Amino acid sequence: MCSTCGCASGELRIEGVISEHAHHSHDPSHDHHHDHSHSHGLPFAARRLVDIEMDVLAKNNHIAAHNREHFAEAGILALNLVSSPGSGKTTLLTSTLTRLAPYFDCAVIEGDQQTTNDADRIRATGVPAIQVNTGKGCHLDAQMVHDALHHLSPNNNSLLFIENVGNLVCPASFDLGELHKVAVLSVTEGEDKPLKYPHMFAASRLMILNKIDLLPYVSFDVETCIANARQVNPQIEVIQLSATTGEGMDQWLLWLEQQRCA
Numbered sequence: 600m601c602s603t604c605g606c607a608s609g610e611l612r613i614e615g616v617i618s619e620h621a622h623h624s625h626d627p628s629h630d631h632h633h634d635h636s637h638s639h640g641l642p643f644a645a646r647r648l649v650d651i652e653m654d655v656l657a658k659n660n661h662i663a664a665h666n667r668e669h670f671a672e673a674g675i676l677a678l679n680l681v682s683s684p685g686s687g688k689t690t691l692l693t694s695t696l697t698r699l700a701p702y703f704d705c706a707v708i709e710g711d712q713q714t715t716n717d718a719d720r721i722r723a724t725g726v727p728a729i730q731v732n733t734g735k736g737c738h739l740d741a742q743m744v745h746d747a748l749h750h751l752s753p754n755n756n757s758l759l760f761i762e763n764v765g766n767l768v769c770p771a772s773f774d775l776g777e778l779h780k781v782a783v784l785s786v787t788e789g790e791d792k793p794l795k796y797p798h799m800f801a802a803s804r805l806m807i808l809n810k811i812d813l814l815p816y817v818s819f820d821v822e823t824c825i826a827n828a829r830q831v832n833p834q835i836e837v838i839q840l841s842a843t844t845g846e847g848m849d850q851w852l853l854w855l856e857q858q859r860c861a
């Protein structure tokens with residue numbers, strides 16, 4: 600359970616561990632005898648945690664809706680790039696911006712726990728970027744994006760890329776007001792990741808399979824990976840590319856163009 604951000608959904612399951620209490624915790628309406636006392640239902644502390652989690656997400660959704668309204672009014676296409684650390688989000692962005700920025704207004708909000716490295720890399724392409732450091736936080740939330748927008752002031756009809764903190768879990772629960780989440784998975788991470796982190800892939804419109812230039816050197820089955828992603832999200836679109844060699848980039852740029860027109 601992630602108590603830092605309150606993003607847990609109460610679905611904790613621990614397999615292979617059987618305690619005496621585990622045998623006892625079942626339907627509260629049951630009829631059985633104890634030689635010790637325990638209360639049924641959620642203990643107070645757990646109930647309170649669930650309440651706080653619901654408050655956090657409800658408040659976030661409210662601010663995200665406000666962000667979304669602003670994006671719609673200004674004609675801004677906002678995309679939320681999510682992935683584990685190091686899958687290649689910033690490399691993909693710099694490579695994309697080098698190609699797009701001469702033709703379209705672009706801006707970037709960078710999320711990381713520490714450092715301004717990624718915003719510096721984006722700014723080196725000439726595109727404005729704001730770095731949000733979340734400290735101990737493991738995701739961006741809608742308020743952070745709202746505050747960053749006030750500093751960044753992206754132009755009307757621009758493309759706004761939000762690079763989330765590298766984390767395949769928590770960012771799935773936090774709507775930022777984006778049009779779509781884009782999950783970036785690299786071929787060095789293993790084809791089972793969509794099954795292990797299903798919420799992220801279920802929440803994403805597109806899965807970018809990055810670092811395909813490394814396929815000859817790693818044990819990674821592309822078809823199995825895509826099947827795994829479609830198992831958790833039958834509608835997910837998939838683009839295979841290499842942010843470093845540029846292979847497959849045209850398909851990604853075409854996808855961006857389609858979102859702009861839509």
Ligand SMILES: Nc1nc2c(ncn2[C@@H]2O[C@H](COP(=O)(O)OP(=O)(O)OP(=O)(O)O)[C@@H](O)[C@H]2O)c(=O)[nH]1
Binds near residue numbers: 689764765
């Ligand atoms: N071979 C290869 N390496 C890549 C590719 N894309 C990114 N990398 C490398 O992967 C490493 C991580 O790339 P980043 O772009 O920093 O990854 P990130 O997802 O932004 O990382 P965080 O922001 O820390 O989560 C760097 O060494 C990149 O050069 C690719 O398509 N092929």
Ligand SMILES: [Mg+2]
Binds near residue numbers: 688689717762
């Ligand atoms: Mg990055």
